[in-house]
Amino acid sequence: MTTLQINGKPTTVDAPEDTPLLWVLRDHVGLTGTKFGCGLALCGACTVHLDGTPVRACQTPLSAAAGKKVVTIEGVGATKTGKAVQAAWLEIGVPQCGYCQAGQIMSATALLQQNPKPSDADIDGAMSGNICRCGTYTRIRSAIKSAAGIKGETA
Amino acid sequence: MNLRTLTTMKQAGVQAGTSRRAFLKTLPLSGLVLSIAIPLIGEAADEPQKYGGDGMPQGLRDSPKIFVSIAPDGIVSIVVNRSEMGQGVRTSIPKIVADELEADWKRVRVVQAPGDEVKYGNQDTDGSRSTRHWFDPMRRCGASARQMLEQAAADKWHVPVDQVEARQHEVVHKASGRKLGYGALALAAAKLDVPPAASLKLKDPSRFRYIGKLDPFLTDGQAIVTGHSHYGIDTRLPGMLYAVIARPPVLGGKVKSFDAAEALKVPGVVKVYAMDGTPPPSEFQPIGGVVVVGKDTWAAIKGRSLLKIEWDDGAHASYDSAAFRAELEAAVLKPGGKEVRNEGDAYAALAKAAKKVEASYYVPHYAHASMECPAATARIVGGACEIWACTQSPQAAHDRVAKRLNLAPEKVTVNVTLLGGGFGRKSKADFVVEAALISQEMGGTPVKLTWTREDDLHHDYFHTVSAQHIEAGLDANGKITAWLHRSAEPTILSIFAPDPKQLAPFELGLGLVGLPYAIPNVRIENPAATAHARIGWLRSVNNIQHAFASQSFIAELAQAQGKDHKDYLLELLGPDRLIDPRSISEHWNHGESPERYPINTGRLRKVVEKVTQEAHWGRKLPGGQGLGLAAHYSFVTYVAAVVEVNVNDKGEIVIPRIDVAVDCGPTVNPDRVRSQIEGACVMGLSQAVVSEITFKNGRSEQDNFHQFEVARMNLAPKKIVVHIMPSAYDVPLGGVGEPGVPVIAPALMNAINAATGKRIRALPLRDQLASPA
Secondary structure, X not given: OEEEXXXXXXXXXXXXXXXEHHHHHXXXXXXXXXXXXXXXXXXXXXXXXXXXXXXXXXXXXXXXXXXXXXXXXXXXXXOHHHHHHHHHHHHHOOOOXXXXXXXXXXXXXXXXXXXXXXXXXXXXXXXXXXXXXXXXXXXXHHHHHHHOOOOOOOO | OOHHHHHHHHHOOOOOOOOHHHHHXXXXXXXXXXXXXXXXXXXXXXXXXXXXXXXXXXXXXXXXXXXXXXXXXXXXXEEEOOOOOOOOHHHXXXXXXXXXXXXXXXXXXXXXXXXXXXXXXXXXXXXXOHHHHHHHHHHHHHHHHHHHXXXXXHXXXXXXXXXXXXXXOEEEEOOOOOEEEXXXXXXXXXXXXXXXXXXXXXOOHHHOOOOOOOOOOXXXXXXXXXXXXXXHHHOXXXXXXXXXXXXXXXXXXXXXXXXXXXXXXXXXXXXXXXXXXXXXXXXXXXXXXXXXXXXXXXHHHHHHHOOEXXXXXXXXXXXXXXXXXXXXXXXXXXXXXXXXXXXXXXXXXXXXXXXXXXXXXXXXXEOOOOOOOOEEXXXXXXXXXEEEEOOOOHHHHHHHHHHHOOOOHHHEEEEEOEOOOOOOHHHOOXXXXXXXXXXXXXXXXXXXXXXXXXXXXXXXXXXXXXXXXXXXXXXXOOOEEEEEEEEEOOOHHHHOOOOOOOOOHHHHOOOOOOOOOOOOEEEEEEOOOOOOOOEOOOOOOOHHHHHHHHHHHHHHXXXXXXXXXXXXXXXXXXXXXXXXXXXXXXXXHHHOOOOOOOEEHHHHHHHHHHHHHHOOOOOOOOOOEEEEXXXXXXXXXXXXXXXXXXXXXXXXXXXEEEEEEEEOOOOOOHHHXXXXXXXXXXXXXHHHHHOOXXXXXXXXXXXXXXXXXXXXXXXXXXXXXXXXXXXXXXXXXXXXXXXXXXXXXXXXXXXXXXXHOOOOOEOOOOOOOOOOO
């Protein structure tokens, strides 16, 4: 049995310790908002916040999350930045299929929590680990700037 | 119809001479493939040929009794019969209905149809057809519902129906100002007959409230950004088990033997067994392998990694894509191959030409790599199989599950989830059948089958690989006299028939034979090619390579004569005219009527003019920077793009801006047209710059995104500007999801040529600019 805090709620999980947090969240806890995309930390679809830091849940074993605070896409809207990012995503019409957007939003929120006014290079650096096969990148950039209150031309 | 295709279709088990309806029933194909058979039907059957949505399996429906329901509280539910995979169809289709219905969009709910084409009409969400085929029937559907509500109100008030009018969710009696809401009228309206088509009063487009209006709203937007949307991989059922499959790595391979001892020791693994596959051509059927079932996905994945499997690789074990490339490239240098278009005498004109220009082009295999890998959940209760799947073709999945599990059709239900990307991959039902078979093996227990990324990249229905060669003859005045074009590429028919070697009409019609240029002598040849991997449709399909070759070559031709590319492209297009596609051997025409959808060179000219104007074509740029142009007609839509590129000393590229002009006729949801074109730019860049699937020893060599690279934020253009050409609503709609893709690779390579003088003729670019030219 492993206990961790997920979106503010203490949660006990009965899974082998090497089970990636991704599958713990999806199969055991029933939070399917965190997505599987590659299983090797190459695409960012499974990004969650572990004690405030963005991590790839597919490469985070349950043992590494024990006793820690996990925030997922289902919970990130409870933070000011997360809420602003979600709102910007809708205002700009970012999602196409939407599958990668949970990871994009988690990465973008972490970026803005650490760097409230990111430059284009900062955005490229923080977001290049997140693949969007539909190709929403230009709108993601615009939405991050919008959530950050950065005025300027939208892409 | 040519003999070759006729033979192929007979080999595929399709008989000529049967009625169209019977023929449709026997066809194991998705709609796009069906289209290749239509000319056969035209010859063999008595019924007149049908086009557009009418020509698709089960055709169109427009009754509000199928698609619209109104609750007493006034909530209007609109059924969407197409699959949402990012194109916005769950927003666009309901907007069409709601507009004609005069429904208040805030009180509209969207309901996803399960696979049932008898009820809902064709559901194959592919070929850039959803809005194109369903705009008119959905308008009729909404208008019918509106008129039924008006009639119900008129009956209640005992006034003539022309004295009442539906406006924003209520019906008003104009003289008295009396009003009744849709909720109050729903029951009475539902009892009325659907008005005959001739009596329908469609809105004047000037009164559209939603159609054609810019609005970023997405039906599933809120659920997506909060993590509550339901994709194929997200289904959860009580007592569910989880499965993955180790599939034969080579086309046509089989399990020779396997040892599951270690896998079975993994905590949570409950069963390991071999599943029989269908040998090639395996169509949409599973290819078999060793199934691992576990109590969660991780147990199944971990168990699978410990399997020891000996494979019988079969006939394609020596497939080597580098050697095959050389084979294709040699084939297109030789005269001959099947003649697929011939006007005048290109060979004679080339022999007489004052100047000859020639070039060869190569485009590799690609994988779809939708961010959501294929996934499906199935259970069998009381002899009935229920499925939840991210499928583009729920009816195709339904039929194959029923057949493979030997169930009556009414015992199978396919629920359609959101698709985390599709791009053509999820038209194939193999993964859906796999889930159903595993549930059957587990005694009907709910089972979720997940494909991992490795599965996806190893066992995709890959984009075909191709080599092309083009020769042009110029006379003493520089005027083009001949265009000779050869393309060798394994055909998609290879998943349906044993070893076909030539392209089908629908593949030729994807940008090869239909080139609309004013050239007196044109000859297009299709040398034979064998498929050594499963081949399938990938967003814009054969247009990817055909537009890459033709649009690169036209730039090369312009350059050879010292002419501006844009001016030369317009010169080649010639005077504005309507081309009957049949007159240039384009008999497929995307399944559309050649009269209703001729090739309009004036529309192609206008998108070229628009995009070059907006991108400030012709401006002087410093060294290492360039603009590149390409134009292409596909999915009955006209597109031109200008890519701006910066190339640094190391040969690395940055793309400051792409302009795209698109004429797809009238638009329903302009923001989704823009987003589709934006996405097409990025997918086109993936193909042009980084993506490639290679084969060695019959096996796809790319395991995951570190090897099958796709565009990331750093490769994405800094800015994409989409110019939607204005259009009246009496113009027939064009496709949107796919036609943005083909122009991107050639426009980029033309831009790179302008920036560096280097000509890239083989995709992907990768480090070709870093090596000596």
